[in-house]
Amino acid sequence: MVFSQAVSGTPSAVFPKADFALFPMQSTGLVSIPFGYLAGWLGSRLDRRRRAAESRENQRLYEESEARLLAAAE
Secondary structure (H helix, E strand, O other): OOOOOOOEOOOOOOEOOOOOOOOOOOOOHHHHHHHHHHHHHHHHHHOOHHHHHOOHHHHHHHHHHHHHHHHOOO
């Protein structure tokens, strides 16, 4: 967004007299939204905590406390 025409280079930009727009579009959503989803998916694939959560020990501990969790008991 910082390097788009919304920030510089056009009369309605935040900095109309400066032109450091590297992105040719006024709205960067066409690129930034899919990039955000891709980055989130890639982060979820590379996260090691997910593998640790699927371990048998964690599953056993969850099953032991599941009834208390559902009943909101301490």
